[in-house]
Amino acid sequence: MEVKLIEALDPTLPTYLFLTQENLSQLLALIPEPVRKALESKEKAADADASFSYRTPEFHLEAYGLGAEAALEPEKLRKTLHGAIGQANHLKYKNIQLAFTLVGEHPKAEYLVKALGEIPVLSNYQFLAYKSEKKHNTLLEAGVYTNHAQKSTWVSQATAVAKATTLVRDLVNEPPNVLTAEELARRAKDLGEQWGFGVEVWDKARIHDEHMGGLLAVNRGSQDPPTYTILTWKPEGAPDEKPLILVGKGVVFDTGGLSLKPTASSMDYMKCDMAGAGAVIGAFVALAATGVKRHVIGLMPATDNRPGENAYTPNDVVTMMDGSTVEVLNTDAEGRMILADALHHAKQFKPQLVISLATLTGSAAAAIGSQGAVAFSNADDSLTEKLLASGFLVHERLVRFPLWADYSDMLKSDIADRKNIGGPKAGAITAAKFLEHFTDYPYVHLDIAAPAWNDKPDDYRGKNGTGWAVRLLHDFISHLA
Numbered sequence: 445m446e447v448k449l450i451e452a453l454d455p456t457l458p459t460y461l462f463l464t465q466e467n468l469s470q471l472l473a474l475i476p477e478p479v480r481k482a483l484e485s486k487e488k489a490a491d492a493d494a495s496f497s498y499r500t501p502e503f504h505l506e507a508y509g510l511g512a513e514a515a516l517e518p519e520k521l522r523k524t525l526h527g528a529i530g531q532a533n534h535l536k537y538k539n540i541q542l543a544f545t546l547v548g549e550h551p552k553a554e555y556l557v558k559a560l561g562e563i564p565v566l567s568n569y570q571f572l573a574y575k576s577e578k579k580h581n582t583l584l585e586a587g588v589y590t591n592h593a594q595k596s597t598w599v600s601q602a603t604a605v606a607k608a609t610t611l612v613r614d615l616v617n618e619p620p621n622v623l624t625a626e627e628l629a630r631r632a633k634d635l636g637e638q639w640g641f642g643v644e645v646w647d648k649a650r651i652h653d654e655h656m657g658g659l660l661a662v663n664r665g666s667q668d669p670p671t672y673t674i675l676t677w678k679p680e681g682a683p684d685e686k687p688l689i690l691v692g693k694g695v696v697f698d699t700g701g702l703s704l705k706p707t708a709s710s711m712d713y714m715k716c717d718m719a720g721a722g723a724v725i726g727a728f729v730a731l732a733a734t735g736v737k738r739h740v741i742g743l744m745p746a747t748d749n750r751p752g753e754n755a756y757t758p759n760d761v762v763t764m765m766d767g768s769t770v771e772v773l774n775t776d777a778e779g780r781m782i783l784a785d786a787l788h789h790a791k792q793f794k795p796q797l798v799i800s801l802a803t804l805t806g807s808a809a810a811a812i813g814s815q816g817a818v819a820f821s822n823a824d825d826s827l828t829e830k831l832l833a834s835g836f837l838v839h840e841r842l843v844r845f846p847l848w849a850d851y852s853d854m855l856k857s858d859i860a861d862r863k864n865i866g867g868p869k870a871g872a873i874t875a876a877k878f879l880e881h882f883t884d885y886p887y888v889h890l891d892i893a894a895p896a897w898n899d900k901p902d903d904y905r906g907k908n909g910t911g912w913a914v915r916l917l918h919d920f921i922s923h924l925a
């Protein structure tokens with residue numbers, strides 16, 4: 445799907461107008477003469493909220509009424525754009541044009557204009573790799589007409605970030621017999637070569653030499669070796685600063701291990717358990733594609749979690765990379781085991797901030813559903829607020845949960861330094877407290893268990909892997925002062 449800016453409307457192409465009270469006459473003025481005449485009578489009817497459509501054999505116009513400009517939320521425009529893309533494919537169009545203009549100053553102008561660049565890509569996404577008969581969408585190109593002074597930067601950036609998001613969807617949707625930990629690392633390597641970020645992959649021997657006990661323990665039940673992948677982005681012109689680090693959970697399939705998941709259906713979608721690592725890869729592609737001048741490092745521990753004959757076992761005590769001990773009481777709490785080693789490893793880079801992303805707990809999913817992700821932070825409040833604000837602007841919303849000290853009491857073990865589960869209550873929080881132990885820097889943890897995957901289609905986020913958090917991370921990092 446290609447998105448390009450256009451300077452005028454082509455009278456031969458299907459045309460979608462996104463009308464506000466303020467831009468109505470501006471947009472109608474762009475329409476070819478005979479059509480405009482025919483519409484003029486309708487113009488009064490086409491008040492701010494009324495949508496209308498005009499179709500002749502030669503011309504198709506769809507106009508969506510969005511109300512007053514000042515009250516227009518980017519998410520409303522995104523959803524309306526999604527509807528337009530759906531209709532265009534339904535009508536088997538190959539090339540369409542989208543027109544939206546702003547008349548006044550709008551505090552969310554950037555996100556409104558970016559919607560035009562991102563939604564055609566996000567809405568047109570398909571995963572057809574394993575279909576013998578590939579029923580491709582017909583839509584190949586969307587021309588975007590808009591008027592903001594920053595339009596060329598914003599639209600092209602948004603398209604690039606959306607494409608990075610669809611790369612993550614591909615990674616999440618890949619079946620686990622294809623996307624092993626080694627394959628995940630290879631894909632990261634290929635993308636690094638393509639986009640110009642550094643990729644170093646540690647194999648099992650190196651992981652062993654580095655004493656990554658958590659990652660090795662989870663990997664013991666598997667036939668396939670683990671990987672640990674380090675991404676580096678420090679473009680010319682980036683400030684000489686402490687790095688920002690992104691850590692992603694890369695469990696390429698989670699059976700639960702010996703503490704096997706209780707039902708077949710609870711395993712149905714567990715190829716999505718590498719969505720955190722996927723988001724990190726996607727964020728790097730987005731940062732590189734848009735040339736964001738920051739120093740960023742990505743860390744991705746990866747393995748599958750299986751009940752093979754040598755599998756790590758409830759009651760095992762595992763010595764982690766930081767030398768502390770963990771009593772395993774549920775092998776299905778594997779994400780924190782592998783993330784803990786990455787979080788310890790992150791210390792050596794003296795980061796200004798570390799953000800981990802993980803499909804970590806059913807508890808987070810149960811708490812807020814796929815409408816958002818659960819966020820934990822011990823970083824300073826203004827930075828945390830900025831991340832939450834990015835979440836609202838790109839509509840990858842975060843809700844902050846506590847990291848109160850007494851939740852750690854729930855992780856006390858009789859024989860080791862801590863255990864890997866905290867009991868039936870506050871599961872997302874005790875998981876975050878477990879992770880926090882392995883940090884010594886400002887830390888944010890995002891539990892993306894619910895929004896990383898959709899069972900049914902959800903607007904422009906689609907069905908199955910959503911690529912969640914790429915747009916969030918790109919927005920947050922690219923706007924850091």
Ligand code: BES
Binds near residue numbers: 700778803805894
């Ligand atoms: N990968 C799962 C969490 C998950 C659940 C992700 C649903 C996506 C959708 C994770 O490894 C897990 O199994 N967590 C357990 C932890 C428990 C054993 C303490 C959970 O949340 O049930």
Ligand code: ZN
Binds near residue numbers: 698700775776777778
């Ligand atoms: Zn698990």
Ligand code: ZN
Binds near residue numbers: 695717778803
């Ligand atoms: Zn898991």
